[in-house]
Amino acid sequence: MANENGAVLFIGCFDFIHDETDEEGxxxxxVEARDVAEAAARCRDRLDEIARTTDILGPVTVYDNAFVEVSRGKLARGVLVNHQRLGDVLVYDYLPTQGLAGDEARFLHDVETNEEESGTVPPFWSGVDVYASKWKLYWCETDDHDEDWFVVARNADDARAFHEDAEGYDEDDARAELVCVLPLAEQAAAEKQGDHWPSDETLLACGAEFLVNVPQDGANELRAAMGSGSRVVRINGRVYGEGDIVGNVLRSQGRPTDA
Incomplete structure (x- = not known):
């Protein structure tokens, strides 16, 4: 049943492949639209918005499968879509028989041609470039663990290079691991700063919790003077400990520490 503008409801059914992990889903x-073309355009707009404002999608490539046209009354009853049967091949039934006569799956492409010529269907949408442009929080560490700390950068290579240059390490001495994408509210500030160490406020915006840590080796005044060595942060259930060059030197000298 169309509304006064001639629009009906479409359920867009999509597959995605993660560009970095090859995860599929x-x-x-x-969406509400007058035809399949308009439904597809609105789905693309919504994917653009989600990609810009959240990290739900990440670097994924999306393929369209079907646009199921369904009446409002039947949608209110609940419509089963993307019914899956697992076996040697993953089989989809976009609109399995469920007593909803009259609804049908519509396609942007020729289904029979697509089945005969695998790979001919172009991607419906890609979030790879949007994800790559976002600023992210990375954890950077080295084998000596003297200066381990967070870095804000667009990608792991940039974060690693920043850490090595800023802390005086040789190329390829550091490793960078993604922690999270910076929240939307932090993106503009990061764009102005470029690669950098995050402020406490940025870490808190990423969900960080600063944990109490007071080393008992008598060297805390030296740590304070050097400005490092005692911060411990938990983000998303994982605990990160700041590099502790003072404690590392004490241990190398065989002096007692709290470890």
């Missing part, structure tokens, strides 16, 4: 978007 499916999702649906419900």
């Amino acid at each position: 499916t999702f649906q978007i419900v």
Whole structure:
């Protein structure tokens, strides 16, 4: 049943492939549109918005499968879409028989041609470039663990290079691991600063919790003077300990520490 503007409800059924992990999955978007072309355009707009404002999608490539046209009354009853049967091949039934006569799956491409010529269907949407442009929080560390700390950069290579240059390490001495994408509110400030160490406020915006840590080796005044060595942060359930060059030197000298 169309509304006064002639629009009906479409359920867009999509597959995605993660560009970095090769993880595969499916999702649906419900939109109001007058035809399949308009439904597809609105789905793309929504994916653009989600990619810009959240990190839900990440670097994924999305493929469209079907746009199921469904009446409002039947949608209210609940419509089963993307029914999956697992076996040697993953089989989809976009609109399995469920007593909803009259609804149908519509396609942007020729289904029979696609099945005969695998790989001919172009991606519906890609979030790879949007994800790559975002600023992210990385954890950087080296084998000596003297200066381990967070770095804000667009990618792991940039974070690693910043850490090595700023802390005086040789190329390839550091490792960088993604912690999270910076929240939308932090993106503009990061764009102005470029690669940098995050402020406490930025870490808190990323969900960080600063944990109490007071080393008992008598060297805390020296740590304070050097400005490092005692911060411990928990983000998303993982605990990160700041590099402690003072404690490392004490241990190398065989002096007692709290470890």
